[in-house]
Amino acid sequence: MLPTYYACTACGERFDFSRREAVYVTSSNAAPLASQLQGGDLLQAPVRPGWCKDCDKVTIVEDIAPLRDFENAYGAVRAGGTIEYPFDTTGIAAEDAQALVESYLRWRMGRHHAPRALCCGGIRYQFLDVATPLLKHHECDFGFIEGRSHIGGYNGPGPGVYSEADIPVYSSEGVMIGRLTWHDRGSDVWQVVPDEYPKVESP
DSSP states (O other): OOOSEEEETTTOOEEOOSOSOOEEEOSTTBTTBOSEEEGGGEEEOOEEEEEETTTTEEEEEEOOOOHHHHHHHHHHHHTTOOOOSSSOOTTSOHHHHHHHHHHHHHHHHHOOSOOOBTTTSOSOEEESSSSSSOEEOTTSSSOEEEEEOOOOOOOSSOTTSSSOOOEEEEOTTSOEEEEEEEEETTTTEEEEEEOOOOOOOOO
């Protein structure tokens, strides 16, 4: 689970995530991107918190385990077990869990590019959910950047119903190609607009 935000231990400066989730398009609609996508064509991207060294900010980074981990997960759900990666299957019907893990396995088998920082698509990042090394806050003499979590309740229809979701959409190789906006829960259809990574100047 991602922290609510990160903050400097000395000066208290706060670093927020610009986005906290991302999805892959697994169908042929990825190129060119369709204006509508079925929910079944999308996979929630496994992510971890990181610091992008190109954008100089907190971001989400793809969490891509070795293929063997996906094969083991598929075997576990087929045997009736539960898993936590690439997603937590607790409370999910066995058939649904198996179908979803199979989709992740197919995605992982076809994935070639190294994990990306999903703010810019770069590979110069540092994970923030590890004990060491600590990330020094360069604006301070003594501060380090650490996660802060606050548990809050939410009881609503989910993103894209009352307001635009603004969830980034990526190809199976982690290239940003669009954003989810509105969601029709009855038909499970998402409206999508094209988008791409922002241009980042070389350091």
